[in-house]
Amino acid sequence: MQEQNETNLNRAPVWRAFRAAAPQTLPVFAGYLVLGLGYGIYVQSLGLPVWLPPLMGTVVYGGSLEFVLASLLLGSFAPVSAFLMALMIQARHLFYGLTMLQRYRGYGLRSAYMIFAMSDETFSITCSAEPPEGVDKGWFMFFITLLDQIYWVASAAMGAALGSVLPFSTEGVDFVMTAMFVVIFLNQWEKEKQHASAIIGIAAAAGLPAHLRLRQLPHPLDGLHPCGTAAAPPPSHRGQRKRGGKMSNIQFILTIAVCAAATMLTRFLPFLVFGSRGGKVPEVVEYLGHVLPAAIFGMLIVYCLKGVSLTSGSHGIPEAIAIGVTVALHKWKHQTLVSIAGGTLCYVLLVQMVF
Numbered sequence: 001m002q003e004q005n006e007t008n009l010n011r012a013p014v015w016r017a018f019r020a021a022a023p024q025t026l027p028v029f030a031g032y033l034v035l036g037l038g039y040g041i042y043v044q045s046l047g048l049p050v051w052l053p054p055l056m057g058t059v060v061y062g063g064s065l066e067f068v069l070a071s072l073l074l075g076s077f078a079p080v081s082a083f084l085m086a087l088m089i090q091a092r093h094l095f096y097g098l099t100m101l102q103r104y105r106g107y108g109l110r111s112a113y114m115i116f117a118m119s120d121e122t123f124s125i126t127c128s129a130e131p132p133e134g135v136d137k138g139w140f141m142f143f144i145t146l147l148d149q150i151y152w153v154a155s156a157a158m159g160a161a162l163g164s165v166l167p168f169s170t171e172g173v174d175f176v177m178t179a180m181f182v183v184i185f186l187n188q189w190e191k192e193k194q195h196a197s198a199i200i201g202i203a204a205a206a207g208l209p210a211h212l213r214l215r216q217l218p219h220p221l222d223g224l225h226p227c228g229t230a231a232a233p234p235p236s237h238r239g240q241r242k243r244g245g246k247m248s249n250i251q252f253i254l255t256i257a258v259c260a261a262a263t264m265l266t267r268f269l270p271f272l273v274f275g276s277r278g279g280k281v282p283e284v285v286e287y288l289g290h291v292l293p294a295a296i297f298g299m300l301i302v303y304c305l306k307g308v309s310l311t312s313g314s315h316g317i318p319e320a321i322a323i324g325v326t327v328a329l330h331k332w333k334h335q336t337l338v339s340i341a342g343g344t345l346c347y348v349l350l351v352q353m354v355f
Contacts, residue, residue, distance in 0.1 A: 017139030020132050025147045028121045032151040034337050038176050038344070040159020043070045045173050050164050053156035060260045061117055061149055064180055065089045066156075069259050077251040079258045086262030088299075093263070096123045097270030103127070105275070107138035114145045115267050122148045172348035178304045178319070179326045179343035181297055186330050188294035201295030202302055314355040322347035 040053045048070060056066045065086055072082050096118055103126065104111045114126070122145050131140035189198055247255070308316040326343030333339065 013136045014139055016134070017131065017136050018143045020135045021140050021143035022147060024125055024129050024144055025151070028125070028148050029151045031121065031337055032148070033155050034341065035180075036152050036155025037159035037162065038173070038341075039067065040156045040161070041163035042067065042159075042173050042176055043156075044160055044163025045171075046070055046074060048073060050160045053160040054153050056256060057149070057153040057156045060256065060263055061119060061152065062086070062090055062259070062263045063119060064184065065259060065263060067176070067180065069256065072259075073247070073252060073255060077247050077255065079254055082255050083258045083262050086259040087266065090263045090266040092120075093118060093266040094270055096120075096127075097267055098274065099123075099127055101270065101274055103141070104271070107142070110138050110142045114141055115271060116264065117145045117149045118267050119148060119152070172351040173344065175319075175322055175347035176340060176344045178301065179322070179340045179347075181301045181304060182323055182326050182343070183330055183336050183339045185294060185297040185301055186327065187336075188297060192294055195294070198294035198298045201298035314351075318347055318350040318355050321350060 036053075036057075043053050044050065052070070052073075053066075056062075056069060060066055060069065062069070068085065068089060069082070072078075072085070097115070100115075100118070100123070104114050107114070118126075125144050125148075126141045129140075129144070131137050185198070189195060192198065305316075305319060308319050310316050322343050325346040326339050329342040330336075330339035
């Protein structure tokens with residue numbers, strides 16, 4: 001009886017922390033449910049395996065990177081390009097880590113997991129939320145992190161399962177990645193007082209491909225659908241992986257692994273470099289943390305649209321209208337999911353019914 005009482009006492013702090021953390025994650029649950037379902041359906045529209053979204057959600061857990069990675073898996077094996085692309089997309093996590101140097105310190109294996117799974121949404125909660133009085137802070141942040149990842153993996157798995165049996169065309173669903181980058185860019189733009197870095201990022205991405213992308217420097221997103229993702233395979237190939245670049249199974253796994261490694265590098269590096277220095281960060285590093293994200297996502301938007309031709313096909317009209325709808329919804333509602341869903345739905349209707 002005494003041993004049972006001691007066990008219950010040991011479990012009590014953990015259970016209290018779980019109950020305190022769960023309500024904090026409800027907004028993330030709602031967001032991940034919608035976006036995760038869309039991601040799973042999107043991956044299925046590319047003809048990739050149904051098990052891929054939950055796998056990437058588990059080992060990569062990189063949000064926007066997972067959308068890009070799904071497209072990279074359709075191309076040729078280019079691990080270096082994939083690694084660099086992942087670093088560019090996930091670079092903002094370097095600065096999340098700098099912010100969390102003190103908050104994540106001293107929790108052992110829980111700290112390691114919290115760093116591993118530090119997504120944008122989890123960071124936004126754990127960087128500011130405080131547990132109620134009497135609740136262990138380490139367990140509180142751990143359960144926020146764990147629940148968020150469970151939401152994403154489960155939603156992506158459900159979306160993949162649903163996408164494999166949808167009776168209607170998923171053409172245009174791939175615009176969800178472009179819409180997501182536009183919304184993230186707008187959020188970064190609104191945070192900045194000076195917009196030079198965002199403008200430079202867009203200008204650099206718009207200028208370089210014209211000279212380089214078709215010659216000596218193939219980009220990881222080359223060969224993608226005009227809105228930034230690979231075109232969906234014909235219906236007869238749904239549920240099968242489209243081997244556009246003839247990747248072997250080993251190359252397929254290695255591409256996922258290098259993207260996971262790049263993500264982990266951006267999340268763990270601040271703790272490895274500055275953790276032993278008491279959390280003191282050079283001013284130049286803090287400055288880069290403020291100016292780089294907008295430039296990076298500005299470049300990603302341009303790369304998503306670089307296959308659009310203004311002189312042939314639909315002349316970029318569906319993309320322009322859908323981006324306009326995304327921006328208008330974001331300015332009106334300032335709800336990320338509403339903006340992404342609205343822009344994607346607009347694009348789907350345009351490419352399936354108008355153009």
